[in-house]
Amino acid sequence: DAKTTQPNSMESNEEEPVHLPCNHSTISGTDYIHWYRQLPSQGPEYVIHGLTSNVNNRMASLAIAEDRKSSTLILHRATLRDAAVYYCILRPLIQGAQKLVFGQGTRLTINP
């Protein structure tokens, strides 16, 4: 399974943007980049995914480097409810590769 590297923890202030980095230097051409987050006492929830182009949805934006060896999840205006562990996961688009392989993620703390 392709590996991702994320900082163990990050801290930001409420109502400020947050940029969560992820390195995936061994990414292959058919790997999608997925982000999930896990709020306290809950299961992980899907945030966003992309392949090559930057992506936006109501929760966040995903900026993907041109060489695809890194990506950044952007929370445009953090709230206290965004405090969670954020996981960056590579998901191969090949037959049989159904599971998600989680790392340890980045624990995001939001200060009021």
Add this chain to the structure above:
Amino acid sequence: DTGVSQNPRHKITKRGQNVTFRCDPISEHNRLYWYRQTLGQGPEFLTYFQNEAQLEKSRLLSDRFSAERPKGSFSTLEIQRTEQGDSAMYLCASSSNQYYRSGANVLTFGAGSRLTVL
């Protein structure tokens, strides 16, 4: 649809006892996954079903663990002769293969079943 439902939410048992967890996935999802998560770690994959067929099992799933999805709907995860090392959160997720080629195949997780083995 209320999402993925897991029961019980909490289970405390004595070492050596058997426990069973149930997962009710989103009704139109044909794929179901079990994960285990210990404190401070990311979820670890245990097993995966497509409909009623168990297609992949992790090495983590020892012979004391068995998972079933008899009619391709709900699933059960049974742990026999529990050990203290089995204490963890057991997470269930489901997904549809409808968006497979778009790279989505988003997993929807339940809130988990927390097991404490004394």
